[in-house]
Amino acid sequence: MNTFLKISVSALAMTLVTNAAQAEGKLSVYHWFEYIPQELLDKFAAEYNVEVTMDTFDSNESMLASLKAGKLGSYDVSVPGDYMVEIMASEGMLDTFEPSELSNFGNIMPQWVDVSFDKGRHSSIPYQWGTTSFSVNRDAYKGDINTTDILFNPPEELRGKINVLDSQGELLALASLHLGIPQCTADRGQLKALNALVQEAKPHWASFGSDVAKDVLVSGDAAVGMIWSGFSAKARSEGANIEYAFPKQGYVVWMDNMVLLKDAPNRDNALKFMNFLLEPENAAAVTNYAQYTAGVTGTEPFLSDDVKNSPESNPPASPVGSFVAACSQDVQKVYDTIWTNLKK
Amino acid sequence: MAGALTTSKASNNSTYAGLGNLLMLPSWLVIGFFLVLPVGMMLIYSFLTKEFRGGIIWEFSLAAYDQFFFDRGLFGDDPARIEWTYIKIFWRSIWQAGVATFFCLLIGFPTAWFIATRTGNSRSIWLFLITIPYWVNLLIRTISMKFLIRDTGPLNEFLISTGIISDPIHIINTNFAVQLGLFYSYLPFMVLPIYASVERYNFALSEAAADLYASRITTLRQIILPTVKPGIIAGCILVFVPSLGAFLAPDLLGGAKTFMIGSLIEEQFKGNAGNWPFGAAVSMILLSMVLIVLTYYARQQSKSGER
Numbered sequence: 204m205n206t207f208l209k210i211s212v213s214a215l216a217m218t219l220v221t222n223a224a225q226a227e228g229k230l231s232v233y234h235w236f237e238y239i240p241q242e243l244l245d246k247f248a249a250e251y252n253v254e255v256t257m258d259t260f261d262s263n264e265s266m267l268a269s270l271k272a273g274k275l276g277s278y279d280v281s282v283p284g285d286y287m288v289e290i291m292a293s294e295g296m297l298d299t300f301e302p303s304e305l306s307n308f309g310n311i312m313p314q315w316v317d318v319s320f321d322k323g324r325h326s327s328i329p330y331q332w333g334t335t336s337f338s339v340n341r342d343a344y345k346g347d348i349n350t351t352d353i354l355f356n357p358p359e360e361l362r363g364k365i366n367v368l369d370s371q372g373e374l375l376a377l378a379s380l381h382l383g384i385p386q387c388t389a390d391r392g393q394l395k396a397l398n399a400l401v402q403e404a405k406p407h408w409a410s411f412g413s414d415v416a417k418d419v420l421v422s423g424d425a426a427v428g429m430i431w432s433g434f435s436a437k438a439r440s441e442g443a444n445i446e447y448a449f450p451k452q453g454y455v456v457w458m459d460n461m462v463l464l465k466d467a468p469n470r471d472n473a474l475k476f477m478n479f480l481l482e483p484e485n486a487a488a489v490t491n492y493a494q495y496t497a498g499v500t501g502t503e504p505f506l507s508d509d510v511k512n513s514p515e516s517n518p519p520a521s522p523v524g525s526f527v528a529a530c531s532q533d534v535q536k537v538y539d540t541i542w543t544n545l546k547k
Numbered sequence: 548m549a550g551a552l553t554t555s556k557a558s559n560n561s562t563y564a565g566l567g568n569l570l571m572l573p574s575w576l577v578i579g580f581f582l583v584l585p586v587g588m589m590l591i592y593s594f595l596t597k598e599f600r601g602g603i604i605w606e607f608s609l610a611a612y613d614q615f616f617f618d619r620g621l622f623g624d625d626p627a628r629i630e631w632t633y634i635k636i637f638w639r640s641i642w643q644a645g646v647a648t649f650f651c652l653l654i655g656f657p658t659a660w661f662i663a664t665r666t667g668n669s670r671s672i673w674l675f676l677i678t679i680p681y682w683v684n685l686l687i688r689t690i691s692m693k694f695l696i697r698d699t700g701p702l703n704e705f706l707i708s709t710g711i712i713s714d715p716i717h718i719i720n721t722n723f724a725v726q727l728g729l730f731y732s733y734l735p736f737m738v739l740p741i742y743a744s745v746e747r748y749n750f751a752l753s754e755a756a757a758d759l760y761a762s763r764i765t766t767l768r769q770i771i772l773p774t775v776k777p778g779i780i781a782g783c784i785l786v787f788v789p790s791l792g793a794f795l796a797p798d799l800l801g802g803a804k805t806f807m808i809g810s811l812i813e814e815q816f817k818g819n820a821g822n823w824p825f826g827a828a829v830s831m832i833l834l835s836m837v838l839i840v841l842t843y844y845a846r847q848q849s850k851s852g853e854r
Contacts, residue, residue, distance in 0.1 A: 262817070262818075264601075264817060264818055264821065265817040265818075267600060267601060267821070268601045268816055268817050268821065271600075271601045271602050272601075290600060294600070366802075369803055371818065391622060394621065394622075395621065398621060405804075408804070409720050409802055409804075410720045410802025410803060410804060411802060411803040411804055412798075412802065412803055415799075422697060422699060423698070423699050424697055424698065424699075424719065532599045535599070535600075536623065537621055537622060539820045539822070540621055540623075541621070542818075542820070543632060543806070543811075543814075543820075544632070546803075546804070546805055546806045546810075547632040547633075547635055547636060547805070547806060
């Protein structure tokens with residue numbers, strides 16, 4: 204599954220064959236799978252007369268690995284999650300811009316401008332934000348689901364019917380919330396407890412899978428699925444009788460951001476594209492497609508009712524979610540050992 | 548036709564004499580570029596220092612091999628003990644691949660025999676039928692298998708509707724599902740080489756054995772198996788080696804709950820671990836194992852050839 208799927212923008216390619224000479228320039232996008240509607244890419248291509256190509260990835264880590272392995276310099280923009288923006292900046296993989304270079308910069312919601320992972324937004328703009336917790340099939344279980352016990356100490360009837368995301372950062376973040384310990388703790392006792400917790404919970408889990416997270420809930424293979432909010436909304440609209448939980452111990456909140464990559468071959472078009480995505484109408488088009496939430500003001504009139512009222516996109520006022528932290532090298536090494544132990 | 552070719556080759560021999568080395572060039576380029584270079588790079592990477600979050604630092608280090616063989620506890624400062632984690636992962640992969648190979652042989656041998664003993668036209672039709680599923684991408688076939696065997700899938704629904712079972716048989720996300728997936732993926736690699744050697748088998752030998760009062764079992768053991776052995780061994784290698792490094796079947800059918808060698812290596816390059824030297828070291832250890840087995844096989848072959 205974890206292969207880079209080369210997506211050729213087919214409709215566009217067709218026009219290119221005839222219009223190659225006229226296109227003013229190119230834009231090379233490195234993006235998540237299933238995260239931007241094709242029509243939006245076509246719209247940008249037509250409005251700015253730019254040839255758009257896109258490759259996709261399926262995790263922040265695989266994107267980082269691919270850029271490190273020599274792809275940096277061939278893409279203009281990418282879409283890392285919050286902690287990955289920080290990591291990429293510390294690795295010197297991001298270019299910077301001035302807010303004045305984007306005429307729509309003022310559309311960014313105030314709370315998303317001065318974020319911890321990119322103070323003042325000099326390398327990134329908000330793409331979409333959402334949460335990570337889990338969904339429970341209400342035919343299988345009627346009790347209270349707003350507790351992380353569902354994943355780590357599940358009731359009898361849910362044991363062996365749980366799919367968890369194959370994502371170290373998010374799973375260990377939820378596990379830390381369950382234990383009430385800080386993320387990326389360096390305390391040995393707490394790390395041992397974290398290791399013990401996931402070891403004891405594993406026999407109750409049927410499978411690890413990220414790209415299948417929606418499918419297993421729709422098909423009924425799993426009664427509980429750790430999942431991203433928008434993916435859960437999609438599973439619900441495909442007929443799964445599931446409810447998304449906001450556990451009292453807390454849940455993961457994340458924001459994906461479009462970043463300007465270092466050595467971008469088409470820096471000008473990249474900025475045009477980022478500015479384009481800050482238009483409320485275009486940000487809303489992504490939200491309607493991916494069912495997460497935009498970080499841009501003024502999207503409401505363009506949102507479909509389903510998305511606006513989706514329970515997954517409307518977390519309660521409390522508890523609040525936590526961002527996944529980027530661990531120090533020493534702690535990350537222990538996390539890796541815990542993860543390998545979990546899958547040995 | 549063949550004669551004409553030989554003559555023209557012979558008469559032109561002098562013309563091409565000086566070109567011999569030049570004509571070898573493409574094969575050397577292919578071997579160098581696609582085999583020696585990448586494997587050499589992996590070998591070098593496995594002895595370098597890992598950079599945090601992927602990448603390498605050009606400093607010699609044995610850390611990758613140390614990590615494979617020695618367990619120093621959760622925090623890396625316990626006294627070193629033998630690390631069983633990765634040995635277990637290797638053993639699991641060998642076991643899964645072995646079971647898949649065994650079943651491929653069990654089903655593949657009679658199938659190949661059946662096809663090879665048909666007459667001309669129907670033989671080509673059977674061979675054609677064997678290859679049809681392989682026009683479809685491996686990923687699609689593995690996912691289809693998943694749909695078939697899931698708890699609410701057609702297989703279980705059929706068995707329940709006929710009253711044979713009352714609760715679905717739980718196959719998905721088990722070791723058996725992985726073996727089934729590997730078996731299904733690589734079956735033709737067993738059938739085709741065995742077919743090739745059975746086809747060359749002279750059935751007069753079987754008749755001769757029967758004339759000399761050999762039982763059917765004796766004929767099979769003493770006459771047929773030794774003759775088609777190269778085909779069986781080639782088939783086993785062609786199934787076993789790719790199964791060993793497979794990661795689609797364990798991922799999709801086994802639920803990715805436990806690492807196999809392939810997924811362990813993948814995790815080092817694409818996961819949080821980002822430990823390229825370790826991934827390279829595991830690849831080198833796997834490569835060495837396969838090389839040892841193949842060398843052993845080649846020696847056995849040349850011995851039996853001398854006999």
